Amino acid sequence: MPAVLSRRHWFLSLAALPALGHAGFNFFTGEYTASHAELQALVERQFPLEQRYAEIFQVRLRDPQLGLNASAQRTAITATLSIRSPWLRGGLVEGLVAMSSALRWDAPTRALRLDRPTVERLDLQGLAGGDAERLRRIGAAVAQELLHDQVLRSFTKEEMTFGLKTYEIGAITVLDGGIKVQLE
Numbered sequence: 001m002p003a004v005l006s007r008r009h010w011f012l013s014l015a016a017l018p019a020l021g022h023a024g025f026n027f028f029t030g031e032y033t034a035s036h037a038e039l040q041a042l043v044e045r046q047f048p049l050e051q052r053y054a055e056i057f058q059v060r061l062r063d064p065q066l067g068l069n070a071s072a073q074r075t076a077i078t079a080t081l082s083i084r085s086p087w088l089r090g091g092l093v094e095g096l097v098a099m100s101s102a103l104r105w106d107a108p109t110r111a112l113r114l115d116r117p118t119v120e121r122l123d124l125q126g127l128a129g130g131d132a133e134r135l136r137r138i139g140a141a142v143a144q145e146l147l148h149d150q151v152l153r154s155f156t157k158e159e160m161t162f163g164l165k166t167y168e169i170g171a172i173t174v175l176d177g178g179i180k181v182q183l184e
Contacts, residue, residue, distance in 0.1 A: 024038070025159070025162075025183070027162045027167075027183065030182060030183045030184070031180055031181065031182055031183055032169075032180070032181050032183060033175075033178050033179070033180045033181075034153055034178050034179050034180075035177065035178045036066065036068060036177050036178050038153075038178075039066055039068075039152060039153065039178065039179065040065075040066045042152065042153055043064050043066050043077065043152070044064060046064075046150065046151070047061060047062055047063070047064050047079070048060055048061060048062040049061045049062075049146045049147075050146075051142050051145065051146055053138050053141070053142050054138075056085050056086075056087060057083050057084070057085045057138055057142075058083070058084040058085065059081065059082070059083050059138065059139055059142040059143070059146075060081070060082045060083075060084070061079040061080070061081055061097070061143060061146060061147075062079060062080050062082075063079055063080045064077050064078070064079045065077070065078045065079070068174050068175065068176060068177070068178070068179070069100065069174065070174050070175050070176045072100070072174075073102070073173070073174045074100045074101060074102055074103075074174060075100065075101050075103060075114065075152065075174060075179075076098065076099065076100045076101075076120075077098075077099050077100075077101070077114075077117075077147065078096065078097070078098045078099075079096070079097055079099075079143075080094065080095075080096060081094065081095050081096065081097040081122065081124075081139050081143060082094045082095075083124075083135055083138065083139055093124050093125065093126065093127060093135060094124070094125055095122060095123045095124035095125055095139070096121075096122070096123050097119060097121070097122045097139060097140070097143050098119070098120045098121040098122075099117045099118060099119050099120060099143060099144070099147060100117065100118055100120055101114040101115060101116065101117035101118070101147065102114075102115040102116055103115055103152065103172045103174070103179070104172075105168075105169040105170075105172065105181070106149075107168060107169075109151075109154065110154055110155045110156070110157070110160060111151045111152075111153070111154040111155070112151070112152045112153045112154070112169070112172065112179070112181065113149050113150065113151055113152060114147050114148065114149065114150045114152060115148075115149075116148070117143075117144050117147040117148055117150075118144065119139075119140040119143055119144060122136045122139050122140050122143070124136060124139070152179075153179075155169075160183075167183040167184060168183075168184050169181045169182070169183065169184070170182035170183070170184040
């Protein structure tokens with residue numbers, strides 16, 4: 001009987017290891033799941049993002065909100081966009097940009113990255129006509145460039161190692177409440 005108890009305790013302690021050392025990892029089912037809240041916090045830390053365009057415009061993204069679209073297998077990021085330029089009346093135009101993106105695994109950096117983000121909607125406040133359209137094109141181009149290859153979640157080598165095996169990421173699945181990756 002004592003041998004059964006010790007074996008049982010050994011299995012229970014082994015089962016607890018992924019939960020203690022690797023939150024989100026389940027090495028028994030071979031997957032890792034990141035919650036929406038965890039991913040939102042990681043995205044927020046990377047903002048604001050800024051870039052100059054044609055040495056005339058300064059485009060800035062801030063206040064990101066992460067969305068997950070399970071049916072399309074894409075993530076979505078909505079952010080406040082501002083375009084600053086001495087050529088603009090008042091020097092600043094603000095608006096909202098909504099983008100969606102596929103995901104890809106980048107093995108050399110052990111990172112889950114945004115892949116081919118596309119602007120779905122860009123609304124600018126207080127502008128109409130040709131000026132608004134030109135600024136929308138500039139804002140869309142810069143926003144897509146800023147988010148292309150942006151890291152959504154990176155992993156340390158220690159996180160990807162369990163026992164003597166180091167895992168790689170396989171299939172990536174966008175869920176309504178998070179993102180699940182297959183460990184291989």
